[in-house]
């Protein structure tokens with residue numbers, strides 16, 4: 462079992478650290494590179510038939526679109542999406558560990574996105590991503606039903622440079638008793654913008670026509686390159702409907718989102734030659750009175766951050782957001 466401790470900086474409240482000693486022992490033989498070797502793919506713990514290599518699922522979406530929960534010693538075989546606790550958690554459900562306002566209590570779960578082992582093949586079939594969003598919407602609602610949980614972040618690591626240790630398409634969910642610093646900072650930004658301009662900043666963006674950073678428009682979503690990116694080609698996916706969390710999205714919106722997200726990821730992979738990337742879903746804290754508009758941020762790993770970026774939060778990028786939008790729009794025409 463890993464040893465965990467959570468800390469907040471005494472002078473920089475935007476800095477929270479989980480010290481996770483045992484996580485260093487995460488299985489290296491599942492390494493991303495290793496799984497490119499044909500024979501080793503047999504040991505992928507997320508592939509169908511290997512369900513016993515992972516803990517029992519807290520939620521399974523079956524091929525007949527039923528939602529099930531696995532008991533100990535029980536595994537569902539005909540699944541489309543499996544969600545289960547991370548074997549090497551950074552947050553714990555049975556913990557007393559806390560420091561002031563922050564606690565290690567929380568959910569750290571893995572979402573296996575499809576039975577398909579290859580991310581590229583998975584992205585060619587957006588209906589699988591739609592199933593992921595259906596399962597996620599349900600699981601996030603369940604977790605937010607826990608009185609102690611305040612905020613849920615869902616993240617994607619694809620590739621070793623983006624922090625992935627397993628190649629099979631999967632997401633991770635982190636549910637905390639506190640709202641992470643980045644979201645707190647966004648809440649303050651939404652408040653400031655609304656006070657100054659009388660409108661939510663993302664609603665303002667959605668209503669702007671002729672935006673040079675526009676990459677893609679769909680029935681329910683708009684994709685832009687970020688105005689002030691941390692990585693070149695960084696994207697923002699914004700729902701047209703003002704809402705604090707993805708849990709309020711309709712089936713129709715989630716279906717549309719799956720088409721949009723898989724398309725922009727394929728565009729990044731094509732344009733940047735199999736680039737590693739992260740993306741994440743940002744939702745407001747539960748029961749927040751503050752203005753918020755949920756969104757997805759996509760960050761390809763293009764630039765290596767040096768001391769200046771790490772020390773200051775100021776990021777140097779080598780392609781302008783307007784230029785990267787042109788390149789992405791052109792690539793999207795050929796997809």
Ligand SMILES: [Zn+2]
Nearest residue numbers: 505508578629
């Ligand atoms: Zn696999």
Ligand SMILES: [Zn+2]
Nearest residue numbers: 661664703754
């Ligand atoms: Zn809005």
Ligand SMILES: [Zn+2]
Nearest residue numbers: 647743756758
């Ligand atoms: Zn955000």
